[in-house]
Amino acid sequence: xxxxxxxxxxxxxxxxxxxxxxxxxxxxxxxxxxxxxxxxxxxxxxxxxxxxxxxxxxxxxxxxxxxxxxxxxxxxxxxxxxxxxxxxxxxxxxxxxxxxxxxxxxxxxxxxxxxxxxxxxxxxxxxxxxxxxxxxxxxxxxxxxxxxxxxxxxxxxxxxxxxxxxxxxxxxxxxxxxxxxxxxxxxxxxxxxxxxxxxxxxxxxxxxxxxxxxxxxxxxxxxxxxxxxxxxxxxxxxxxxxxxxxxxxxxxxxxxxxxxxxxxxxxxxxxxxxxxxxxxxxxxxxxxxxxxxxxxxxxxxxxxxxxxxxxxxxxxxxxxxxxxxxxxxxxxxxxxxxxxxxxxxxxxxxxxxxxxxxxxxxxxxxxxxxxxxxxxxxxxxxxxxxxxxxxxxxxxxxxxxxxxxxxxxxxxxxxxxxxxxx
Numbered sequence: 001x002x003x004x005x006x007x008x009x010x011x012x013x014x015x016x017x018x019x020x021x022x023x024x025x026x027x028x029x030x031x032x033x034x035x036x037x038x039x040x041x042x043x044x045x046x047x048x049x050x051x052x053x054x055x056x057x058x059x060x061x062x063x064x065x066x067x068x069x070x071x072x073x074x075x076x077x078x079x080x081x082x083x084x085x086x087x088x089x090x091x092x093x094x095x096x097x098x099x100x101x102x103x104x105x106x107x108x109x110x111x112x113x114x115x116x117x118x119x120x121x122x123x124x125x126x127x128x129x130x131x132x133x134x135x136x137x138x139x140x141x142x143x144x145x146x147x148x149x150x151x152x153x154x155x156x157x158x159x160x161x162x163x164x165x166x167x168x169x170x171x172x173x174x175x176x177x178x179x180x181x182x183x184x185x186x187x188x189x190x191x192x193x194x195x196x197x198x199x200x201x202x203x204x205x206x207x208x209x210x211x212x213x214x215x216x217x218x219x220x221x222x223x224x225x226x227x228x229x230x231x232x233x234x235x236x237x238x239x240x241x242x243x244x245x246x247x248x249x250x251x252x253x254x255x256x257x258x259x260x261x262x263x264x265x266x267x268x269x270x271x272x273x274x275x276x277x278x279x280x281x282x283x284x285x286x287x288x289x290x291x292x293x294x295x296x297x298x299x300x301x302x303x304x305x306x307x308x309x310x311x312x313x314x315x316x317x318x319x320x321x322x323x324x325x326x327x328x329x330x331x332x333x334x335x336x337x338x339x340x341x342x343x344x345x346x347x348x349x350x351x352x353x354x355x356x357x358x359x360x361x362x363x364x365x366x367x368x369x370x371x372x373x374x375x376x377x378x379x380x381x382x383x384x385x386x387x388x389x390x391x392x393x394x395x396x397x398x399x400x401x402x403x404x405x406x407x408x409x410x411x412x413x414x415x416x417x418x419x420x421x422x
Contacts, residue, residue, distance in 0.1 A: 056308065104286055133184045138381070166190070189350075246297070325349040337355050353395075354393055360394045
């Protein structure tokens, strides 16, 4: 057989009536079966990175075993198969986002994608007196690139603030969309608070004012059905490793007119049509922005991850995680002195919290000894935690393969750790 195989047997199975059998789904994730410190693992750090199902692992393994070659450079069979698989991943991801494949730049993830916009779109266009509007809840990847651009252009950063429940102050945001604002950077879903921003409405208001919009979709892509075309933004960035794909994968979607007008971010092979010492003719977008050998095996794996999620159904994923979030939120009320940051309606399955009298890092270390993996720290969102007046939080982030039983074990371990520390 030529080219990659399709691993249907390992894809999610449905029970009677077309409902997802979540127990069978969980069995597709081998890492979840391991023990940590002699105890069954409870993995609740999914906002950091998701675990990988068997079809993703198998797709990468098969690439290296059967058709490993570079893309877009060879006419031999292996090169053709590798190129076909790589471009198939682009097409699958475009379908997942509901965008055109020739508007989708494959890259290492959201950080690279936003830097591409910063240096290729913003840097040549912004000038002194212009303003970049950034929300308070942004990940550093959607703050620092704009600060670097502002330092080099004379533009300034303006912050869109929050309401006490962790939702975006939309009235304040729209008032801040004044004439000097040229670019708005906003997260679709907060990695700390779980707040789901109404990006379609926000982008519509920005578009009316001639403001270009950059949406960080890292925490949205793994958890909900996406229709980037309907959102109406100018740029949308995602990261593959948070949506059951390999690390070092992701994409930037951009309107075709932007891609046509933007200069290349980095130079090298593949992103050119012709090179001479007198000058270079660049390739057409999106290849113009894909210099060098990409993470081919990673994108083959990402294509398998997209197949997996599509087969599972993103509406099913969202409903499953909403149920897990409700259970966890209720169960955590049993922990004395616990405070949850971010209670916006309709939030994603992320819970950042504090326990009075205990430091987040100490609690995370002791929870690890109980087999529970949670995140502690500032979660690459220092300005957000400064807003709430805290130095660090614990963060439990859920995925569809987690279980209600795991949540109960997590809360039981949290109560035990609290007794030790408080």
